[in-house]
Amino acid sequence: MPKSEITLSRTHRTALVGCLVGLCAVAVAPFFLDTYFTNVLIRTLLLAAVVMTVDILWGYTGILTFGQSAFFGIGAYACGLVFTHYGFGPGWALGGLALALGSAAIVAAGTGWLAFFHGSSPIYASIITLALPIVLTQVIYSGGSYTGSSSGLSGFPTYFWSLEVWFWIAGSFLVSTTTAGWLLVRSDFGRVLVAIRENEDRSAYLGIPVSRIKTMLMVFAAMVASVAGFAYAAFSNVVAPELAGFQLGTELLIWTALGGRATLLGPVFAAIGIDTMSSWLSGAMPFIWKLLTGIAFVGVIVALPRGLAPLISGLWNRLRPQRHAIPFEANIVKASATRMLQGSFGDAPPLRIEGLSRRYGSLEVLSGVNLVGKGTELLGVIGPNGAGKTTLMRCISDGKERTTGTLYINNVEIASSSPQQVVGLGVGRSFQNTNLFETLTVSECLKLARYRIDGTSLFSRSDTIALPQPSLDILQATGLDKKLSEQTQNLSHGMKRGLELAMVLATEPSVLLLDEPTAGLTRPERMAIGSVLTKLTREFGLCIVLIEHDLDFVRAISDRVVVLHQGAILMEGTVEEVVASDLVKAVYAGHKEEEVA
């Protein structure tokens, strides 16, 4: 982490200015608004803060949640219940607020545990968030006179401050949470969220604890929503089951979609605009109003998936004079004393596989594979298509993949570890396809890869990325060090391959699994990658397992080759031995007798 300096980054400056402008607007607004609008806006501003959290969850991180209203409701009921049944006063208010935060956090953590685990589908997670407010409402209904059941609680003692005060409270809450949210999504951590949305699997394989991040995010979003709910109840002096209901949860989603997901301010303004407008219009045409919002919602989802905000900001950008966007330039430095350089892992081989097999239904893709990968060794895995090479990689990098067998990484049994845990043990894996994180830049991708080791900053962007020497080598060899602020979707195929490799190396693995790292590359690019790989084994003591079709390439860099055929190891030896083997020739040329295996 760089030493904090007195000068603010541009992002922080913008945030500060925006925050101050917002606070000024909040400060003066009550003097220009009549009582009615002040009343309406106080509630709306609190809801807008909840919408902001929905946008972070859904727009940025890709968690489609119907249940954010539940946490709003929990906050509201914490206020209502404490003031109604236990007592009223500053102490009780703080206690109630703590209760709101605590119970929202606990419920969110439970929901996260249910909804997010390695391999859970996003649809399943959405259904869980839908079930949450439904179950919660049911609980409130069955609470009898304690929760007020359907009638809710009303008329409890509360602070009957003047409207201006409440407006300032609600407004500054919205402005401050939105500023925090704005900084969050623009921070390094925000990039992690986007990475999870764009490619959850790949994030996990970079050692990013996806499920934990999602759960933590849910907890924080829940806490913000519960504070909003608490304030809502304290102001309006009413709590009712519908504050926790899924109807409100859906409405929050609709506002987010209409405002423009992943724009943060879009949903906030949409919430304020639409909720105020519906106060006006729904009275005049209750049914039509709902129908129109429904139609607008469907239309926006189908035709304008990014909502209305991009339209407006596009117009704004066209109207104002072109400003030069200063690209975010990152400093790449060498990571100090990395694990890789330390080299030694004791006597145990970095990778040991015993009796590994993998069955898909009745189909046995791998059977009884025994393999040892030593440090400083580049192990080539070859074999015809469908021999189980990629499955082998998958079994090494995800503890839940294999059907039977034992696997040791640096002498630790991987048991049924999730991919990010396996990364923690020292396994790095590159993939066949190169769809990385399309909208992230090269430096953001690299930062992502350093998440496990360097952590990330929540509200700021660090401009320094410490990378181990081999990563730096790759960046230089492929020319990526000149393109750090380029979005990955604009890179050439070769550069994407290089970036992929640099990212995996940035996780400082001791076992590196490479699945056709040179596919689709030109000859010079292959040679460059080849020499980096050789260097990795010789100088940094890595164990590399390489799947490759190009035997020339394997011959040039590999010490030992394993031939996989129909899920079993056919032979093992030096490249020369293998190439000379009639058996292997037969397999490759198709002469092989089926019985041989």
Place this chain on the structure above:
Amino acid sequence: MSDAILTLSDLTSGYGSASVVRDVSLDIKQGEILAVLGKNGMGKSTLLKTIMGFVSPFGGQVILRDKNVTKAPPHTMARSGVAHIPQENTLFPDLSVEDNLRLGVNSDRLFRQRLPAIEPLFPRILERMKQRAGTLSGGEQKMLLMCRGLISHPRLMLIDEITEGLQPAMVDRMAEVLVRARDDLGISVLLVEQHLDFALSIANRFMILKLGEIVEQGVVDSQVTSDQLSAHLAV
């Protein structure tokens, strides 16, 4: 032009930003087997997938009997008489052999009509109609693939490494089936292969694909031997 079943002109395609097939031009006449040779990862399968419409080309054209089908979706290609036999994930392993065959034809009526004609070619397959396709041996699965391809009465077959992992007897059997399909039924075949002897034993012409480009092509005659070409394809 008119005697070509399939014409490719300057076809370029790939995935994302990577060009895997580059400027490939070729044509196949009726009743001709064209072998596309080359090592793994040289773009052969992608070439077939592009023709079939699974991969949309970056540039160039695919002409099927005077009709531009460059952007046609796979099912349209299949229905225009192109049978694709891919290399991986070729069967529905949990469906029965019969169901797999039925999927080769558009209607069950045609299926029943055509089945008897296919029977002599694949006697062993048809004995196992009710068995799940996944339980067949590797060789039998390949035969089932051929059988499914032929029952659709294609004009053109795109065959991807059908001999991979086959024992010699089966390879010979496969060669026989393909030759009969060409000579008796007038079916054209675009044959992607690594098995040189097999390919050269049945192909009329060959071309070699390297890093997505055609680097050599010619007519298969006694002068062309597998040793000559194997330089390009060496293990």
Place this chain on the structure above:
Amino acid sequence: MKLKKVLVGIACCLGMSAYAAEPIKIGIPVGLSGANSVVAPSVVQASELAVEEINAKGGVLGRPLQLEIADDASGAQGAQRAYDSLVFQKEVDGIVAMETTAARNAGLPIVNRGRVPLIYTSFYEGRSCSPWMYINAWVPEQQVEPIVDQFMSEYDAKKFFLIGSDYAFGRGMLKFTREYVESKGGTVVGESYLPIEGSDWTAIISQLRSANPDALITSTSGGAPNVTLTRQLRSAGVDIPYGNYAIDEGTAKSMGGNAEGVYLAASYISSLDTPANREFLQAIKDKFGDDAETPNELSVPQYDGIYAYAAAVEKAGSTEPSAVIDALSEVTVEGPRGAIKMDKQRHAALTMYLGKVASDGSVEVVKSFKNVDPGEQCPQFAD
């Protein structure tokens, strides 16, 4: 806002020369959408009729009445919007509200803040008290007695089974029913609730059958849960005496044969043969023609409520809120339900009618109970 008031004032002077004075605004928050939207049209019509009649007789204190209708979406959030709009934007002088309990509870803090007299006109589970509120519809004390008494005397029922929707009204009514039954020497052999949206009563009906009670009393939420329960009871062959707190005439009619034999108690039944009711029915028909909604247990108290407010303003001599609140307990309204005075701890003694649904879905009055007392509702307002 001031300017607007002046303009409105001018408009009134120019347009309605008969009334030189500014109109008295009455806010009607009502569930135009949501659960109450079924009865809302009849409530609006009753309000419009009352205002028209009063204005035709010269208004109140020489000022015309004017309605401000706002949708409360039958829930708390909508009600807050509606009350905000009525109290702070439209600046109404009084509110007459037929709403759900949740909506009323949501509105009360706003009414307290804005100091607006509120007359609540929907039956409810009782014991809602506010310095600014009066209630002219029935509470459990008035509803339960006629039905339970009838079952005990006519059918010699000793064992009662109670079924409800799990919400405040359902629980509140059945709690009182249980107490009343037990005070009269009966027993409650089962009390079961389904979540408020629930409409599959299978398990509860099985419980009912195995408990083998003499009589059944249900208090569900209106609409689907109520009619599905009645239907499923019928198709399960349950034919013990059956009292239903949530059924009204309209529902009974739409259910046809399924509702036959169901008992209900009400402060208003449209077939009441009194001059006041005949006149009222005719007036509704004359004013709304084919669009006229059948008056019911919810729209008639609304009609009465507006008359009550008008009478209180007249008596207080102004729309000054606290004066009106004081006057409300002293005025008597002669409406279709008879004479009603809200002098029982902000509630009113009501004449209750015991009805039984006939085979064609119409409701026959079996008995009437004069001036049933609402009991101890809001002791803090006892005179």
Place this chain on the structure above:
Amino acid sequence: MGSVTFDILTTAGILFVVASGLMIILGVMKLLNFAHGAFLTAGGYAAYLTGAAGISPWFSVPLAGIVGVAFGLVVERTIIRPLYSRPLDAILATWGLGIVISQIFALTFGRGVQFAPSPLSGTIEVLGIEYSAYRLAVSVIAVLLAIALIGLLSLTRFGLNARAVIVNEDLARGLGIDSTRVRAITFGLGSGLACAAGALITPLLSVDPNMGLPWLVNSFMLVLISGVSFPSLLLASLILGGTQVLISTFISPILGGMTIVVLAAMILRLNPKGFSRA
């Protein structure tokens, strides 16, 4: 005890009927149809209109099915097809569609409760127990429907194509199966089934613009837990529906109302495959 057994069987039957339309869409299209509740409602109104028109109530179910198919085809073409590559957006769009449909019903028919006539009324005696005739009839229909759906998928040409698309869409396309058309037909079929199910359960219930909503979450859970297999769905309906009835009868109907959601969520958390391999 006997009537509890009937309760379990008939509840399972109803759940199966209600969820089957959702399942076929999820199976073939990998799309969770959040408008399912609205389609059930549409079926309810179809039954109501059939009754109001004086047509025999026995016809309401097939008529609702036909209307549902037609409507489903239109919806697929206009809303679903552009969203195939965005499954979470498809959820939202169908959810929005559900809102629109229920608002249209509210505008057309009012918020009030309507009734559809029941083709069978009263009770019949089975094995010495008086039980609601129509509930039993619905269960019989559920079993027939299960057989028909399993038959459709395993015996017909469409079923074969659909199974091919489920397992390996690319391969299916390469064999000449127009997967877009299979999806369209599937969505039509799914919405037809949903509407027919709505019409079928309506005589037990009543019709209002939101009648389908309470069924939605339970259906989601059943479908998620049973993977893409009608026998598993039958099993899941029996186990979860049965638990619901037992809890409702012997503990509390309020807990019973949450049984399916909570139980299914726990099962899926512990074994993400649910009953699909059972």
